[in-house]
Amino acid sequence: MTDIDEAVDWRGNTISCDACGYAALLAAGRCRPKHACVNDRYARRIDRFFAWNPTLADTHVRHPHFEVRAIAAKHADIFLLPPMLDDPEEAVRWNAVRRLPRRYALRLRDDPHREVRIRVAALLDEADLIPMIRDPDYYVRLMVARRVGPGLLARMIEDKEPEVRRMVAVRAPVEWLIRMAADADADVRYEVSKRLPGDLLARLKRDPDWRVRFEVASRLPVAQIADLARDEDILVREMVASRLSPPTTPRTLEPAILEPTMLEIVS
Known part of the structure; x- marks a missing residue:
């Protein structure tokens, strides 16, 4: 992909290399109009x-253009980064915190921008994720549900967002799943049905979702599935029929006795 054929600064003004303070860099081949220009x-x-001139990043951490600050944060001296956690732009805050020790990320657990909180949730240790279990954004909570252990997952069983509860159903210890068997969301119950032990599936036989009933029909002990033979869904009925039907023994064919041909009789 080629670059856009224009040289315009963040204010919309045409860039002039003659008025730039980095003319020496241009002469040395360390910047180039329309290609590498701060x-x-x-x-x-x-x-x-900044990839060509990383040592210049330190002098740009307070640049008025947020893109410059955000990219400078990727190269600047680490001791210049903590104040950037208070930058008004989320890209600057994130690029700064990702290079700092993890304890600095704790400050951004309540960041006003969801993208920052999502990324912070991917950085923190489990104990530091506890306050984020109740984050107002469902995707932040989903990230937390993907990372925490059983002890904290228990707090998310009744999360208001079905996608979060579905992740809990995927990861929670099997012995907890029975608590989620009556979840209001079909996708959550389906995940539960896939992981519940066969002898506990009976309580899902009347589930309104055919996928759940199909899972029940395929894994519930055979002695308990006869009533599902009248299920409203044909796939469920076919599964029941296949499990209730006795296995057929292939019939052994007797070897055929061939009549002699006329040629054989004559000879």
């Missing part, structure tokens, strides 16, 4: 500039 409004070009 004054350009395109992030890719700013990123190239």
